[in-house]
Amino acid sequence: MNYYGDPITRLIEKFASLPGIGRKSAQRLAFHVIGMSEQEVKELTDAIISAKRDVKYCSVCCNLTDSDICPVCASPKRDHKTIMVVENPRDMAAYEKTKEYNGVYHVLHGAISPMAGVTPSDIKLKELLERIQKDTPDEIILATNPNVEGEATAMYISKLIKPLGIKVTRIANGVPVGGDLEYVDQVTLTRALEGRREL
């Protein structure tokens, strides 16, 4: 039954259709919105509309940006000869937060996954190859996720690029810092052992 009237029910349904928001959270959000001031509601909807309208792909690295070229690609301080390939903008932001990487990025917007029907043509791979031929980078760092799809994507890209004579690397697998060996899975432990370095 419709306990609240159409506008609230419709808003609850809209919120519930967003990822990670269940029925109860959607209800809570809807009632929160009704309790917000007109001004706050306008700011929220404007932010949604503007994000959808003004955000596009960076013409160099395919990161999401509101300018033609994203701040990283536009920066003269970055090393444009090193390109880190990531699956999505969140992964890029994660590496940016480390403040340890000074190269540029290429955002694939996905990973190859035959199970989910994602083929190499569905991700920004063509753009990467065109960019490599134009910019001739020194190194391509493959930082796709350490799962089946990410590994497959890294393998696929490495086979395409290596013949061009460009150095291709993959970020290391190993035990996470601050983790507890007891709770780390066996594959990771094996990789950490294989990747051991002399001190």
Next chain:
Amino acid sequence: MNYYGDPITRLIEKFASLPGIGRKSAQRLAFHVIGMSEQEVKELTDAIISAKRDVKYCSVCCNLTDSDICPVCASPKRDHKTIMVVENPRDMAAYEKTKEYNGVYHVLHGAISPMAGVTPSDIKLKELLERIQKDTPDEIILATNPNVEGEATAMYISKLIKPLGIKVTRIANGVPVGGDLEYVDQVTLTRALEGRREL
């Protein structure tokens, strides 16, 4: 640093300011919105705007509704001489879902809480008293939450209404159905014992 550009960062901040949505979820939602179709984004923002614009208080019970009188108050099938007092519309919906209650409601939109600075004049108590004097109900069922604020609010209302000669009741405390005695707190167990009924 601003990793994504202003429109996305602003949307992430807006989402993160909503209740129960953390930084990571807000990021996920923002990227989801960017991936939605123009039509879906429009439906979402329209739903938010319409909920804020069209929803007001029912002039009888203070429930949120898009008509002047909410469906429950407008229904001739309901027993308008029994009023259940609840803290908010979600609590009302919870009782509606039981399909066992045929009376009407009064929504307080809060509970008295000196700690949070919520006084009796901040909730819809004046409206309840005016309604009682106009409609002379047979029974007022206090269904505020079984916590400190809810109990205090119930006590406060009962002291106001009892002198008017109207029957005032409080929903029962006890062990929840399907629960496990082992995990029920001691106060609830005591209340369940006190409220025991002959079979």
